Every structure is written in C-alpha cells, then in structure tokens.
Amino acid sequence: MAEKKDITEKPLFVSMFQEMFxxxxxxxxxxxDLLSEAKSDITHSCWVILSIINREQEALSVPQIAELRSTxxxxxxxxxxxxxxxGFIQPIDNPQNKRSPLYEVTEEGASYHQSLAEKIYGPWLDDIAKIMGTEDxxxxxxxIRQLDEALNTVAKKTEYPTK
Structure with a gap:
C-alpha cells in the first residue's frame, strides 16, 4: 500500500522541489539586487556567511559554517x-584544532551587518510580512523545519536503488 501512495504523491513532491529551487x-x-542598490561592499554569499557568524553566540570554524550552510x-x-x-570578522585561536581558527564578528562587522539589516532587509521583510501575515x-x-528534518533523515541513507 505504501508503494502506491509513494507513486501517486511523487509528482507533488517533484513540483514542490522545482518551485523551491x-x-x-x-x-x-x-x-x-538589494545589496547592489545599497552599494554594499559584499555579495549575497558574503552576507550569508557574515549573518551566520553574527547570529551565533560562539565563534565558528570554517567546517562548522560549511555544515550550517550545507556547502x-x-x-x-x-x-x-x-x-x-x-575587517568584518577576525580569527581567534581554536583550542580544538590549531590549524582551523574560529571566526567572530568584529565591531565593524556587527555594525555593518546591523546597518544592512535595517537599511535594506528590514523594509523588504516588512513588505513580505504584510503580504503573508503572521499565521502564514x-x-x-x-x-520548512519539517522538510529540513525529512532531508536530514533521508541524507542518512547511503544507497538508493537505480533502475
């Protein structure tokens, strides 16, 4: 019975992943575009890494950031x-691994992050929130969290049948 369910639901999930990509x-x-309009010095990829380091309470190593970023x-x-x-981040000694420093946001980096968050992402997110509403x-x-958990569970599988 489960096989039939999988077959009938597969197109839904294919469409779902196409939409998400x-x-x-x-x-x-x-x-x-937002970063460019704000004449930002950094790209989206830098913004994401800066945001991760800024958000975390503890300094992070490159492997830890890569795991959080899934890259x-x-x-x-x-x-x-x-x-x-x-000068937005600085390395600090990693007691666990001398060859892999930890990184933390500098005062300048935190200020820059805050400025961009307020200046460009804040108004954009406000508009999205008004359109979607809190409940949605x-x-x-x-x-998203449920899908993330499913992806983590499936990622633990090592083999898939090929036809």
Missing part, C-alpha cells in the same frame, strides 16, 4: 577571506 534562485537574485568548506573559505579583508509565516516556517 526556483524560489531559492529568486531569493538569491533579490538579495544581490563546501572551500566555498565558505573564499567568503571568509573577503570578510577578513574588509508561522505555518511556512513549520513546514
């Missing part, structure tokens, strides 16, 4: 180098 591309493009350490390291050049926002957040 499209949505992620749109969000990335909108973020790049490669190399991709994170490129953004880390740029953020270091701008909460429902969407719950669905």
């Amino acid at each position: 499209s949505l992620l591309s749109k969000l990335h493009r909108i973020s790049e 490669s350490r190399q991709a994170v390291q490129r953004q880390i180098c740029l953020l270091l050049e701008y 926002g909460e429902n969407l957040l719950a669905s």
Whole structure:
C-alpha cells in the first residue's frame, strides 16, 4: 500500500522541489539586487556567511559554517577571506584544532551587518510580512523545519536503488 501512495504523491513532491529551487534562485537574485542598490561592499554569499557568524553566540570554524550552510568548506573559505579583508570578522585561536581558527564578528562587522539589516532587509521583510501575515509565516516556517528534518533523515541513507 505504501508503494502506491509513494507513486501517486511523487509528482507533488517533484513540483514542490522545482518551485523551491526556483524560489531559492529568486531569493538569491533579490538579495544581490538589494545589496547592489545599497552599494554594499559584499555579495549575497558574503552576507550569508557574515549573518551566520553574527547570529551565533560562539565563534565558528570554517567546517562548522560549511555544515550550517550545507556547502563546501572551500566555498565558505573564499567568503571568509573577503570578510577578513574588509575587517568584518577576525580569527581567534581554536583550542580544538590549531590549524582551523574560529571566526567572530568584529565591531565593524556587527555594525555593518546591523546597518544592512535595517537599511535594506528590514523594509523588504516588512513588505513580505504584510503580504503573508503572521499565521502564514508561522505555518511556512513549520513546514520548512519539517522538510529540513525529512532531508536530514533521508541524507542518512547511503544507497538508493537505480533502475
């Protein structure tokens, strides 16, 4: 019985993931446009890494950021180098691993992050919130978390049958 259910629901989930990939591309493009209009020194990718480091209570290593971002350490390291050049983050010693420093936001980085958050993302998010409303926002957040959990569960599988 479960097999039949999977077959009938598969097109729904294919459509769902197609919509999400499209949505992620749109969000990335909108973020790049907002940063460009604000004459920001950083790209969307740097913004994401700066936001992760700024949000966390503890300093993070490149592998920890990569795991949070679900991306490669190399991709994170490129953004880390740029953020270091701008003085938005600083390395600190990692007692767990001498070759992998931890990174924390500098005062300048925190101020820059706050400024961008208020100047460009704040008004944009306010507009989205007005259109969606709190209830729809909460429902969407719950669905995203449920999907994240499903993805984590499925990611633990090592083999899928091929036909």
